[in-house]
Amino acid sequence: MRFGLLGTGHWAAETQGAALAAHPEAELVGVWGRDPAKARALADRYGIRAYDRADELIADVEAVAVALPPDIQSDLALRAARAGRHLLLDKPLAFTTEDADRVVDAVEEHGLASVVFFTRRFAQPVEDFLTRAAADGGWDGVRVTAFASIFRPGNPYGGSPWRRERGGLWDVGPHALSVLLPVLGPVAEVTAVGGPRGAAHVLLRHRSGAVGTLALTLDARPAAVAHTCDFYGEQGVAAVPDAGITPVEAFTAATDRLLRGARAGTDDPCDARFGREVVAVLEAADASRRIGRTVAPR
Known part of the structure; x- marks a missing residue:
C-alpha cells in the first residue's frame, strides 16, 4: 500500500x-x-x-x-x-x-x-492484559498517574506549542483513556480540576459504576516522574504491564x-470511532476544569 x-x-x-x-x-x-x-x-x-x-x-x-x-x-x-x-x-x-x-x-x-x-495499544502484552481484564470484570475502578517532564533541555517534544497550551490532559490523557475504556466501558460523567505545574486531576464515573482517577501532567518535577495504571476490584489490584517494545x-x-x-x-x-470517544472524554474534562462542575461527554 x-x-x-x-x-x-x-x-x-x-x-x-x-x-x-x-x-x-x-x-x-x-x-x-x-x-x-x-x-x-x-x-x-x-x-x-x-x-x-x-x-x-x-x-x-x-x-x-x-x-x-x-x-x-x-x-x-x-x-x-x-x-x-x-x-x-x-x-x-x-x-x-x-x-x-x-x-x-x-x-x-x-x-x-x-x-x-x-x-x-499496539503492544501484545498490553492487549492481552486488557482482553483478560475485560473478560474477568468485577472492577471497581482504576488509578492512573502519568507524570511526564518534557520541558527540560534536549527533550524533542518540549518545544511543541500545543503541548504547552493543552498540557498532560490532551497528551498523556489519551494514552490513559485508551486502556481504561476497553475494560471499564463508556464514561458517563467527568469532573476535573487543575493542579500545580499544569496538572489535570480527573475523576471519571463510568456507566458501569466504576470510577477512574487520573493525575496527568507534562511538567512534573524530575524526581516525581511516574507512569502507573492499576485496576482494582474483585480480582485485587492489577497493573497494566509495560509495553516491552519500541x-x-x-x-x-x-x-x-x-x-x-x-x-x-x-x-x-x-479506529476513528474509538478516537472520537476519547476526544469526547477529554473535551468534557477540559470543560469541567474550566467551569468548575461535572460534565457529561457528548
Whole structure:
C-alpha cells in the first residue's frame, strides 16, 4: 500500500517514517510538512519525494500517516478521507468532538480503514492484559498517574506549542483513556480540576459504576516522574504491564492492523470511532476544569 507521511517533526521522522520505510507491505511515497526545509531533509533521508502541497501527496497515495498537532491533523484527515484514503492517525484525533465527528463520518461514508495510534495499544502484552481484564470484570475502578517532564533541555517534544497550551490532559490523557475504556466501558460523567505545574486531576464515573482517577501532567518535577495504571476490584489490584517494545515496533504493528482492516473491510479496536470517544472524554474534562462542575461527554 502506498503511504504518504504528513508531518516532519521528531515523531514523524523517528517513529512513523522509520516504521513505514522499513515495512515490507508499505511503500512510503512522499512527505509533506508545514516547513518545506524539514520536508526536504526528511525526504532525502528516506529517499522519497517532498511535496509542496498536502493535497498533491494525498492524491498520489492510498493511505496517509499523520504526525501533526490535533487541530491540523483533523483537517487533513478529513481531506484525505473524502479523497478515499485510509487513515493512520496520531492521538488525540482532534481537539473537539465536532472535528472528530467529521472525520468519523467521512471514514464511514467512504468505507475506509482507520487506526489511531495509542502507542501502548499496539503492544501484545498490553492487549492481552486488557482482553483478560475485560473478560474477568468485577472492577471497581482504576488509578492512573502519568507524570511526564518534557520541558527540560534536549527533550524533542518540549518545544511543541500545543503541548504547552493543552498540557498532560490532551497528551498523556489519551494514552490513559485508551486502556481504561476497553475494560471499564463508556464514561458517563467527568469532573476535573487543575493542579500545580499544569496538572489535570480527573475523576471519571463510568456507566458501569466504576470510577477512574487520573493525575496527568507534562511538567512534573524530575524526581516525581511516574507512569502507573492499576485496576482494582474483585480480582485485587492489577497493573497494566509495560509495553516491552519500541515506538517504531508499535507503529509497525499499527500499520499491520491498518493494512488488515483495509483488505478485509473490518474495523479496528482503535479506529476513528474509538478516537472520537476519547476526544469526547477529554473535551468534557477540559470543560469541567474550566467551569468548575461535572460534565457529561457528548
